[in-house]
Amino acid sequence: MSQMQDDRQAVAVQARAWFEENWDPDLTLGQWWDRVASSGWAFPTWPAEWYGRGLAPDLAAGVNAARRQVGALAPPGGIAQNLAGPTIIAHGTDEQKRRWLPGIVAGQIWCQLFSEPGAGSDLASLQTRAVRDGDEWVVNGQKVWTSGAHVAKYGILVARTDPNVPKHQGLTYFVIDMDQPGIEVRPIKEMTGRAIFNEVFFTDARVPAGNLVGEVGGGWGVALTTLANERTMLGAGSFASAGSSMSIGRHDLGARVGDLVHADGRADQSRSGAGDLVFQVLETYGGAGDPLVRQEVATIYTLLEIARFTDLRVRAAVEAGGRPGPEVSVGKLAASHLLRTMRDTLLRLCGMAATLWGDDAPLGGKVHEVGFSSYLISIGGGTDQIQRNIIGERVLGLPREPRADKDVPFRELEVGTRTGR
Numbered sequence: 001m002s003q004m005q006d007d008r009q010a011v012a013v014q015a016r017a018w019f020e021e022n023w024d025p026d027l028t029l030g031q032w033w034d035r036v037a038s039s040g041w042a043f044p045t046w047p048a049e050w051y052g053r054g055l056a057p058d059l060a061a062g063v064n065a066a067r068r069q070v071g072a073l074a075p076p077g078g079i080a081q082n083l084a085g086p087t088i089i090a091h092g093t094d095e096q097k098r099r100w101l102p103g104i105v106a107g108q109i110w111c112q113l114f115s116e117p118g119a120g121s122d123l124a125s126l127q128t129r130a131v132r133d134g135d136e137w138v139v140n141g142q143k144v145w146t147s148g149a150h151v152a153k154y155g156i157l158v159a160r161t162d163p164n165v166p167k168h169q170g171l172t173y174f175v176i177d178m179d180q181p182g183i184e185v186r187p188i189k190e191m192t193g194r195a196i197f198n199e200v201f202f203t204d205a206r207v208p209a210g211n212l213v214g215e216v217g218g219g220w221g222v223a224l225t226t227l228a229n230e231r232t233m234l235g236a237g238s239f240a241s242a243g244s245s246m247s248i249g250r251h252d253l254g255a256r257v258g259d260l261v262h263a264d265g266r267a268d269q270s271r272s273g274a275g276d277l278v279f280q281v282l283e284t285y286g287g288a289g290d291p292l293v294r295q296e297v298a299t300i301y302t303l304l305e306i307a308r309f310t311d312l313r314v315r316a317a318v319e320a321g322g323r324p325g326p327e328v329s330v331g332k333l334a335a336s337h338l339l340r341t342m343r344d345t346l347l348r349l350c351g352m353a354a355t356l357w358g359d360d361a362p363l364g365g366k367v368h369e370v371g372f373s374s375y376l377i378s379i380g381g382g383t384d385q386i387q388r389n390i391i392g393e394r395v396l397g398l399p400r401e402p403r404a405d406k407d408v409p410f411r412e413l414e415v416g417t418r419t420g421r
């Protein structure tokens, strides 16, 4: 065994001992999340003084498995914990960390207010304005595709604070309280029947000056940290169950934690068990004897193995660079490819049954869940094409796309149907 494997094993043993000693199914959800957060095992890669253990991602890789072996419930995991927390740790002041991290580790729900109708891939073209007014900033504009905005306490918001400079330079990053009169959240219904994302309208919404993260005009650099963490979250490590790596919905902190662990176990299994779903479909709908089907199943198995391997490589790259870098795009692309391939194969294996919905849907709807969610990873967090651009330009060193607007003040640009003003 290499030194790294030895060290990872030692961490896993330590984590398992902690979970064995401290897991108690009779605690409430709030008590359990508090206990696991205070121990540093909920977010082991965070600094020791901020609820973590300062472990490199590669070393922490076995902690989740150790927890599952004990049957303990997972710590909270969503935009607050995977995106906002690491961004605040990297760019926030100590006062901001003291103010926000306790709520985040306790399971608070946050949302990500980045995309707009005219700014998705080209995020730096966003038009939501924030204007300083005394000790506050006043926000006007619109966001879209905002997952979880309907239940979020806070939002991480990128807004334009200076339209007179080139587009990347006039952005600022804020944490905004979602519970205020100037914010209207309207749900968008998906083809799955759910409504997990929303349109969000700001009309003179207010943000205290102390909620600005980083510098005025430095929002693009802070947003890049959030986006890289998002790609990690949606990447190869979480490939098998679209959506389940992002928990969206209110938590009942008073619930008995032992009653919740069963549902969590299923989510965990589905993440490691994409292959199981394929075999369940084969068992139910047949086809295992067909050489073409066997070939496709072998392809899925190979992609799963590649995704697992990519995830390890990505984690190693993150470890070397401190923060997630452009390499995470490789993991996200691998996840996207895997999900699409699974969707096509599973739906074809189900044959006519694939057209059924509701109670009659194949495997209680699990196949449609993969099928209809397969777009999630290929669009959310940056589309496949954008990941390829990042890999080409920033990993492989290919020539950059021409950027005619790089030095032009934002107000002079055509954005959507109007100028940036």
Ligand SMILES: Cc1cc2nc3c(=O)[nH]c(=O)nc-3n(C[C@H](O)[C@H](O)[C@H](O)COP(=O)(O)OP(=O)(O)OC[C@H]3O[C@@H](n4cnc5c(N)ncnc54)[C@H](O)[C@@H]3O)c2cc1C
Pocket: 111, 112, 113, 114, 115, 116, 117, 118, 119, 120, 121, 122, 144, 145, 146, 147, 148, 197, 375, 376, 379, 380, 381, 382, 383, 384, 385, 386, 389
């Ligand atoms: C499930 C889900 C959840 C989401 N949750 C959130 C959220 O919580 N918060 C949030 O802010 N956003 C969220 N989004 C939005 C997401 O980040 C955007 O949809 C994404 O960045 C793409 O932007 P767009 O939809 O405006 O597409 P566009 O940017 O308009 O892209 C349209 C097409 O053009 C291609 N394209 C664009 N530019 C280039 C280029 N330079 N080179 C090659 N091809 C290009 C794209 O790949 C795509 O195929 C979510 C999206 C999904 C699907």
